[in-house]
Amino acid sequence: MKDILEEILECKRAEVERAKATLPLKKLRDMVENTPSPDYRSMRDNLAASPTGIIAEFKRKSPSKGWIKPEGRADTITAAYAGAGAAALSILTDGPYFGGSLDFIRTARPMVSVPILRKEFIIDEYQLYEARQAGADAVLLIAASLTVEQYAGLARKAHELGLEVLLEIHGERELDYYAAERPDMLGVNNRNLGTFHTDVENSFRIASLLPAGELLVSESGISRPDTVRKLRQAGFRGFLMGEAFMRQPDPGRALKTFIQQLEP
Numbered sequence: 001m002k003d004i005l006e007e008i009l010e011c012k013r014a015e016v017e018r019a020k021a022t023l024p025l026k027k028l029r030d031m032v033e034n035t036p037s038p039d040y041r042s043m044r045d046n047l048a049a050s051p052t053g054i055i056a057e058f059k060r061k062s063p064s065k066g067w068i069k070p071e072g073r074a075d076t077i078t079a080a081y082a083g084a085g086a087a088a089l090s091i092l093t094d095g096p097y098f099g100g101s102l103d104f105i106r107t108a109r110p111m112v113s114v115p116i117l118r119k120e121f122i123i124d125e126y127q128l129y130e131a132r133q134a135g136a137d138a139v140l141l142i143a144a145s146l147t148v149e150q151y152a153g154l155a156r157k158a159h160e161l162g163l164e165v166l167l168e169i170h171g172e173r174e175l176d177y178y179a180a181e182r183p184d185m186l187g188v189n190n191r192n193l194g195t196f197h198t199d200v201e202n203s204f205r206i207a208s209l210l211p212a213g214e215l216l217v218s219e220s221g222i223s224r225p226d227t228v229r230k231l232r233q234a235g236f237r238g239f240l241m242g243e244a245f246m247r248q249p250d251p252g253r254a255l256k257t258f259i260q261q262l263e264p
Helices: 004-022 025-033 043-049 074-084 102-111 125-134 148-160 172-180 201-209 225-233 251-262
Strands: 054-058 088-092 116-119 138-142 164-169 185-189 216-219 236-241
Touching: 004 125, 025 125, 043 088, 043 164, 043 185, 043 236, 054 074, 054 251, 074 088, 074 102, 074 251, 088 102, 102 116, 102 125, 116 125, 125 138, 125 148, 138 148, 138 185, 148 164, 148 172, 164 172, 172 201, 185 201, 185 236, 201 225, 225 236, 225 251
Parallel strands: 054 088, 054 236, 088 116, 116 138, 138 164, 164 185, 185 216, 216 236
Antiparallel strands: none
């Protein structure tokens, strides 16, 4: 029986091949090379300097919980996040499982000045060119979706394109990926991508095993200001949160209230 991650990756491989058939890599590469470079926004620097480190996520749907906010608009919600004090934005671009679209990044980019992370199951350099062309500043590379060699090649290509890399791991066994190619940020996913079970204690469990001096990000399952405070004490500087805000009538206001509760 396939787990959820295997199902998503199978779908993603077919999706990338369809995209290549519609817009070949050479044409996409030419589009990127012939487009003026956008103003560079460093997600790593923003998180390091931010008093909160909140990466607010635009997430309309979940494979395990279904639709969260089907009517959610990428222009109004991302602008509200940025206005409320988000250090960075995460925008899901997977359509079938997360209700996302690459167009959401294109829509949000002129609305905000904070860095944008393309949250996607990236398996091919084609998706890196897509991210660059859409206006993303950083991409997520998931260890569970890639071999060490695949990750290293994609991370190097991302850096060539001016994209920062957030490497996502779930456990200490995946630290080999970090050693193969150093990312700009190292994330710990509290959600098991095979079962989608979430436990924020995962970040605390492996915090002491993570490389010293790296910009650490805790992802998923965070909903309380006290959890963010404890994660900061454990060494994390970025906190990726989406569902806690997207389930509220006004996600931007929910983020603003959360940040106010974080203040001493």
